[in-house]
């Protein structure tokens with residue numbers, strides 16, 4: 382995420398390294414580079430200029446008071462200003478209203494339907510919420526099918542009316558259906574166009590008027606940079622929406638949309654989409670995003686993602702198996718599956734401070750576990766439960782079956798043994814022992 386921008390900002394902020402104090406001259410030099418980095422990331426010229434002016438003022442003002450080194454002080458100021466620019470505090474959805482109605486808007490291809498599913502799934506996992514998805518794209522039958530596929534995938538009901546070509550009527554009927562069938566959140570997916578056009582705007586404005594949603598969300602593809610900001614402005618003029626959803630932040634996004642959108646439309650970014658899977662949704666926290674942009678990682682989000690995927694019952698079962706020395710490859714596989722659900726590997730690694738930078742340029746396969754899974758799938762159930770049975774001829778068979786080499790099979794076994802050993806140690810009150818081992 383934002384690799385290029387992070388890299389350039391890092392270089393810009395390095396200018397101050399070795400300088401004993403902040404001066405007009407070295408600040409100007411640093412900020413020239415910061416501004417260039419922002420412009421390259423497709424941040425609007427005016428916003429970039431105002432940003433660096435504010436940073437300059439603060440840097441020169443705080444210089445005397447601070448005990449921080451110039452480089453550190455500048456990083457802190459840039460981080461605070463970036464956070465502020467992206468909205469300051471995180472803003473939650475308004476879920477009052479029974480049911481609470483959420484209207485999705487945005488161009489075709491921005492990720493509206495995918496995000497509607499992600500949001501339904503996110504709310505459903507909160508337990509107190511029972512969402513209903515409503516398909517209001519009457520122009521493309523495929524769009525209705527797509528929402529049904531998504532709904533099935535996450536176990537959320539989808540309301541649609543294929544014979545009806547009046548999106549306002551469908552939206553109203555959807556809300557009615559939610560009321561009578563006990564749904565407490567209604568997410569309405571609407572039709573988009575390839576570009577802003579009047580008919581689309583009138584249609585979405587009519588739906589908006591008819592159902593008075595608690596939340597009108599504008600979905601935008603972050604890859605489109607400045608265009609994203611202009612589209613947001615056009616939609617906001619008509620809908621006065623409540624929040625922005627930035628999708629496709631997992632891609633090769635330059636960052637301009639994330640940084641500029643709030644100050645252009647004065648509406649908060651509420652969520653981000655970081656992949657095609659239903660789990661690839663995150664609440665948008667400006668401060669955490671600023672950390673990531675500055676290459677400082679985002680451990681808090683990483684831990685939260687792990688907690689979301691954590692299954693207590695499964696953890697208990699695994700603990701029992703470890704205690705009885707019965708942890709096998711099937712358990713190993715289910716652990717891998719849990720990690721995969723946390724999201725795209727490169728994205729996850731980027732959340733660990735320093736790792737994102739170290740990995741720059743490395744091509745990390747999104748399905749980094751593919752080979753491991755293939756090898757495990759080539760084992761018999763008996764072998765998976767009893768890895769000690771894996772002798773030379775069995776390993777050869779597994780290698781052939783999964784299309785990997787014997788060395789890779791051996792490596793997998795070694796990793797498995799190390800992991801089992803480590804888990805056993807952690808269980809036997811051996812946390813201390815493990816720390817000692819790691820220090821040696």
Ligand code: GDP
Nearest residue numbers: 489490491492493494495628629654655656657
């Ligand atoms: P809609 O026309 O606005 O409903 O857009 P869709 O939901 O159909 O999404 C368009 C394409 O973008 C689909 O191929 C989605 O899988 C993909 N997509 C949506 N959100 C994300 C995201 O956060 N990351 C990535 N990489 N792809 C996404």
